[in-house]
Amino acid sequence: MIVEGLGGWLSKVGNFSLTLLIVTTYGLLMGAFIERIIAKVQGRIGIPYRQPFINILKNFFKRTAISHGVMFYLGPVFRIAGGIGTLAFVPVIYGDEMFSNFSMAGDLFLVIYFMFFGQLGMALGAGESGHPYSAIGIARGLSQMTAYEIPFALAVISIVIQYDTLSITQIVAAQQGGWQNWTVVTNWVATLAAMLAFLGMMGYSPFDIFLAPQEIPIGPPTEFHSAYLGLMQLNRALFGATKLVLFMNLFFGGATGWVELMIKTFLIYMVAIVIGVAFPRFRVDQGIRFFFKIPTLIGIMSIIYVQMVLTS
């Protein structure tokens, strides 16, 4: 993956823009699809597929008349930069140079740490609004994040030991050659820990208290409006899809084409949705404690498993 010359870089940027477009669109569509499924479960019709696109366009063309201050407006920028950046560091399609994005800049570790970028910037932006609910939502979200980070980190360490690399591309490469080579088969313990962490990461019930869709208008983004809200909605689709791609790469063998990618990520997403529909919401401290118990234990076992079974 050696990029040479300005032309090379430009085409790299172009390719990445294409990936970005596809992933975002896919994320928005999937969001609508999920909404429709939930609606069907609840006996409603649900939104049309175009609705997310309309929402974003509408928000982008709304006018804003007030100013909260610079940091407030930079919040969404940070947020979407976090989404775009994360995607940029994840190779999307295995074996396709075109969609490997900028994964040569850094490894899995970079992706994990860069995920915080958007959250932190967003949190700061929301903070300047002066709205207490923003601060409360962020305080809860961050707390929950530290909790699910533990099983996730343990699972990641486990697979890093297993594949002896931090490079996402190589992790995917190691899983090629049939489903029996996927991490979910070879290291199901780590996958289980990671999928539990995934529930917290996606912010669906039972771990959706920090967004609290009903009680607090919409959690951290309370004060955002117009194009800022549009940026955030865009990011929600993009970032969600990126996380799915990352999980797919790490645990489900990656994807060699867009169709495979869409099927796999959709199924991964459905895990969160099904559990979210089926379970009531945790209080935030209950959620935190949950992650410190079983998922952490599974995470610890995954490392032991790797050391005892896989690398011996």
Place this chain on the structure above:
Amino acid sequence: MVATTDTIDIFLQPLGIYILALGVGFLIPLVYRVNRNSAILVFFTALLIMIVIAGLNLLAIINGASVMDIETAGIKPPFSINLRFGLFEGACVLAVNTVALLGAWHYLPRLKQHAAALLLYLILVMGINGMVMTRDLFNLFIFIEITSIATYALIGMERTAKGLAAGFKYIMATSIASAFYLLGTIFIYYQTGTLNIDDIIANQQLIIGPIGFIATLFILTGLLIELKPYPANGWGLDVYETAPGGIASLISVGVSAGVFFALYKVLPIMDLYLTSIAFIGGFTFLISNFIGLKQENTKRLLGYSSIGQMGLLTLVIALLVQLDASAHIPLIIGGLFINHLFAKAGLFWLAAIVDRKNIKDWSSIAKHPSLLILLCILLTALVGLPPFPGFWAKWELVMLLASEQLFGWITLILIGSLLEAVYLFRWFSYARNVESSESVEKPAEVSVSFLQQIPIFITGLLLFAIAYVMSRFMNVDNQLIYFPLMAGFAIWLIDRLNVRVKSLIMLLAVSIGGYFLTKDLEGINKLFSYLLIGGGILVSFATLYRHDDRKGFYPLLSVLLLSLATLLRAQTSLEFFFAWELMALSSYLLVMLGRNKQNCDPGIRLGNDQKNDQKYNQINAIKPALIYLLFSLASAYFILVGFAVSYSATGNYFLFSLGDSGTSTTLAFSLLAIGFIIKIGGFGLHIWLPEVYAEADDDFTAILSSVVSKAGIFGLIIIAAHLGVRADIGLNPAYVLGWIGILTATFGALMAVFQEDIKRLVAYSSMGQLGYIVTGVALMSHLGWVSAMYMTVNHFLFKGILFLSVAGVILRTNERFMYKMGGLIKNMPVTFTFTMIAIIAMSGVPPLSGYGGKWMFFNALMDKGWYWIAALAFFSSAVAFLYMFRLLQTVFLGQRKLEHRKLREAPVILLIPQGILIAIIFVISAYPKILIDVISTAIDPWISNTLVWKGTAMQAHYGYWDAPLIMAIIAGAWIAPLILLLLFAKTMKVQKVEQFNIVYAAERPRRPEETHFAYNFYAHYDRAIGFVVRPRATAFWNAVIEWTHSFAASLRIFYNGNGQTYALFIIMYFVGLFLVNGGLAL
């Protein structure tokens, strides 16, 4: 002509002292009747001539004259009494006479009221001289009695009720002791037929059987009792407490010195009892320092300290004789002795002129700089901190004991010293406390004339001078170790100048001095010199933001920074330790200069209930400073023993030979590592850190955290390099160190989450971040060390920024609780931006510099197979987000308080260093290779380079990291949506949102307090896992303190004040010695 010189020569013989004392002494009452002033003149002349005689003769001996044996009555010993004046006798006599002269000066107002007092004083001094010089057992008895009677009489002159009662107890006790001594003497005579000590020693085979046993035991008990061993010493304490300072000092240092010397003389016939003597001394030292903890009466406190010090001397002399190490007597015994002599005498005089009975009332000298400085110097000397004689003596002692593998004694001595430091410096804390809450009415100002301070001042000077001479004798050739002190002194001389001028002069001096001290360093030391000296100066620049006078701040700061430079230069463990202690001392004093607005009880209870604002506000810097000093001392003692262990294996002091410690390597490494971990604030030993950081001056906290804490890291790396890599210690100590580091990181982060106080939050954060570095060092791999050093540099950068911006915020808001702030981004946008960048850098979020450290750290951990530590590192860096966000949210964002609407941006002087640091962060973030190459080169001599670079990307076994590219991508990803937003965000006429123009559920807040979500920000987190960070360490240490104090209280039940009980103890002491040494077997 010849005749006169002869007369003078004869007169100047040591015997002249006695002739002078007796002749002039009895002349004084006559002269006194004629003219009081001439009597005083005669008196002082006599004392002065005594000094001259001792001095000249000592000089002659040093210049090679043989030991003088002075015979009396024209007959050779053993048939006559003879005196001896050798090196030890001379030194002892000179020192005692000097103290006597200064003491007479101090006590003159009282002495001159009676001619008899002058006479008695001379006789007392002569008696002590006699005890030191005589070689005759019975003559020794007479001198003891002469001294005692003179002492009784002088005590009795002060006709206070308490003094008389104490005096009577004293007489009872000492008369029993001398009865024992006399009986012993006569039995010795019975067996040997001689009273001459040399003769007795030569014929000691004659001292046999039950009579010989009893005889020696009697003599020993008599002398030991005079040295006031625990628990047969209540009478001594009573006298120290009640006698006037001039007398108490002479008893404490003079009489004890004489008796101690007498003990030394008879030790050759005490072979049987050496172990008992050592135990008695050690026990007394430990126990009296224990009990001293409970003492509040100033002079009784000094009494406990005196008794402890004499116990130490007794222990050490017994050990030295036992080990046959008499070559060490001059340095160890001499050093400890002289140190105690001058320091204790000075303190007694100081206590007398300040005249505050309870140490809690000493706050009356808080505004009396000269008295405070004197107190500080004397206490520092007494505790054995550099550069005083006690420091050198203690070093020699510990090294000697270590080379004999006597670690039990080392432990005892160091614990005792630490306890002594506790109560002595607690006293200093009370003295520093501007407003004491103890007494209801403000204590009256102390009026002390300059003249009264001179004797004390002279003892201080003498201590410095003797210390210098001692260091020369110890072959400390590197005079540069004194440079920080001299620079500090020079800056102190200009301390009266305008604060701007003096601070600039100081910065200039430190820059030049630091440059010359560190310019020829290389490797790791060079790297740290940039950080400690360069960085130190940069951060110190920010101290200019304050306009007040800051007396003492700049001299001490220059000592601190330059001692860091000498620390880096140190070639030997002694130089290292000297600089280390100097650093600890100066930073202690600097912390003490911090907050002092509210009063508090500077006891040593730790921790606070931070939910309780009222109580919390009452904390000031004095209590944390004391705790800081104690932890620093404990750390220093661990380091001392660590060096001693290594010395016992290698036989030299060079740092580079630490690695040759052989089988002791693990022990040495562990001890040294504990020492440095304490200083860094490692898990469990961290409790001093938050309070010190919180209560020190805001700008000094920045220096403490960003610069001084790196000294501990430096020490850790040095020992890791010498002991860990070279001698290849087993993995275990390093692995433990790794765990300590990561637990520090985790708990530091967790505790930071729950702080309401902005400085405590950043303090805990600083502690947590240092934890990663410790683990990085413990990894003992190239990548691990690169990551550790890289994180060290980063820690300097962002902690410098954070503490300086916090200083700015506190300056403007005059608040420390974050929930009392809020919305300050509007007033202080620059400070906010700097803080935000520092926090992003700290958090490890790409693209800023923190990420590189985390990445290398994680890769090194994976390489090493430390997976659990890696998982905890992940967790703790996630937890770090909580407090980082809280800091930004509750201070700068959210609702602004009404009273903060008109605040200004922080002063430019504070912002400039921050700006420079930010610039460095960006450079390092974009091109980390610049820094990593430097680090790698510094490490290469120790561990071979394993870094692989592919262009700008760094390649490790597991992952890769291309910093410039990451920077570019993220910049792109950030700018693109920004442009998009600027294009799309259609604005009408923009109207600024009013503060409360926010909508939630149709409520409209009226005051910011109703809406600013900040207090107990992570209540839910607390509910979930807060139980793990309940201050257990603090509770544990408080329990230790509590327990120690109650133990001390139970140890002193023997001192019931009844003279007969005391007498009983003396007899039981004899019985005890009798039984322990096999008396029943006779």
Place this chain on the structure above:
Amino acid sequence: MNTLINFPISLIVLCSGFILILLGLWGMLTQRHLIRIIIGFSLMDTGIHMVMVSIGYVTGGTAPIINNAVPMSEATNLVVDPVPSALVLTAIVIGLGVTAVMLSFAVRIYKTHKTLMIDKLTESKW
């Protein structure tokens, strides 16, 4: 031979000296009155002096004057050791001095405390 005559006088002095010492100590430890304590001290002191004297005594010895009756060569066996006697003299003087100081303390203590009981003199303790 009568055993009583063989019994050396010095042993009697020695024993009574020790008895006096113990008596004196006993007095110092048990009697609460200062004057009695001082008397105890004096007793002890006297006891010590007696012990000292008895040590130098040579049964049947003469005065330590070297003349025709006591030749130089046999002096050690014939004469009483003069040194302890000399020491005792000094010790008596010193003992007297200490007793005097103690008594003067007792006087002053009575003036300040209005008591001579030692267990009342416990102002300073711990």
